[in-house]
Amino acid sequence: MKVFRQIGWAAALIPLLWACEAYEMPPIIPQTSSNISSPAAGASVILKKDDADKTDIEFTVTAADFGATGTVKYQLQMDLPNSNFAAPVKLGAETESNIVKVNVKELNDALLAKGLPFAKAANVQFRVVASINLALLPIIGEVTTLSVTPYDATVPMPLMYVPGDYQGWDPANPKTVLFSENFDKNFKGFVHILGGSREFKLTEGPNWDVNYGDTGANKTLDPDGDNIKVAADGTYEINVNLTAKTYTIGAVKRxxxxxxxxxxxxxxxxxxxxxxxxxxxxxxxxxxxxxxxxxxxxxxxxxxxxxxxxxxxxxxxxxxxxxxxxxxxxxxxxxxxxxxxxxxxx
The missing domain is CATH 2.60.40 (Immunoglobulin-like)
Structure with missing residues (x-):
């Protein structure tokens, strides 16, 4: 009986051994990130105000290799140290070239929006994001730290206007507005809605060209939608996510x-x-x-x-x-x- 059991185990193992010999691991496709080669890490970049909107800084980047043939494009991201690129700013247009051009004014505005003081050097981190026109994830490059000195400039926060019956349906009123403090299409502010129908709308500019209401009262913004209405007079905190086209209205305060x-x-x-x-x-x-x-x-x-x-x-x-x-x-x-x-x- 012991002999037959051993023969049975051997017979069971033979197909498994054949199967192991026939199996091949899928090939691992090596990928190479794109990194900044110029300006060199640690370089000092002093931004100049004169003709800033017409001047570009050229970032030279190395080629990314996705291990596949396709059209590769490059774009820069910027953020401050110790932020782990939690809220990166995209700089420069996507390009197939190994030169990414970043407008000086665009970079300066982004740095001031991040809270950096002007006329003072500060460490700023940059990295390259490479993408390809295939079903492959983008490749994020290594972080390069530069010393950047912004120039003095007033960066107006983006506004969203809140015209309504309470203020004469005037979208040009600069006081009844919401602010995007982080320049990220999230707006917030306090609005005193007292008197009248208590109806209002939201506009992207000091005019009615692009306006939003809420058809269906479901807290979703609709272009040219129905007027939004609050139930009682008072002061309200309004928050708008313009990307998601949603909004919230805080509790009334008298x-x-x-x-x-x-x-x-x-x-x-x-x-x-x-x-x-x-x-x-x-x-x-x-x-x-x-x-x-x-x-x-x-x-x-x-x-x-x-x-x-x-x-x-x-x-x-x-x-x-x-x-x-x-x-x-x-x-x-x-x-x-x-x-x-x-x-x-x-």
Missing amino acids: WGIVGDATPGGWDADTPMDVFDKVTNSLKITTNLKAGELKFRANNNWDFNFGGSNGALTAGGANIPVAAAGNYTITLSFDPAGAVTYTLVKN
Whole structure:
């Protein structure tokens, strides 16, 4: 019996051995990335403002090898050190050449948008992304670090305009806008929607050429769509993802003043229910006592502002009122998230 069992095992192994001899591993296709050869790593690049929009920096890149024949194109990516290219900026048009031309103004604007100070050298990382017109993934090259000095330039943040019944359906009003702080087609801002139908739309420019509404009220933007409407008067934070064509509207906030200088003391807000559509600010004219006040929303302390000299910060210090009298008070949500106030005795 033992002999027959051994013969049986041998017979079972023979097909497996034949199968192993017939199997061949698929070939591994070697691939080579494209890297920057000029400017050399560590080189200093000083950007000049004169004719920046007409001047290019030429980056020489090595050829990528996908291990297959096709049309290969190259493009640069830029980001700051320690960012791991989490939000890279694409520079230069895709090209089949080994020279990628990057416009000086384009690069300077991107660096300032990343928060680099002008007229000061800073390390900046670049890499090449090579692609091919085949069903193959792009190849990302090695990182090259250069010392780059941006020039002084004012880079206006991209805007999205919010015309509506609350401000006279005026898309050219520069105060009722949202801002793309990261230049990434994501816009946000605060809009005071008080009075009228509380309907509004969103436009890409200070005109009606490209406008968005929401047909179906499903939080999706539709070109020339229906007016968007909020249910109650108040201040709203609006966020727009223009790439995905989606938007969100934060919870309504009704702003007021509170403090021992105000009619309601520290227990009840005095509402700021006058809206100046020209300046996009809230106002109130009321009698104040000598004392202190703050701005807060919805009659609770979840959202409150304090400060001094016209500047406000969330949870900031109480604002002193030196003398009793009749005052006009304004509250403004300004560009890039700044919040300011005025306190004028009449």
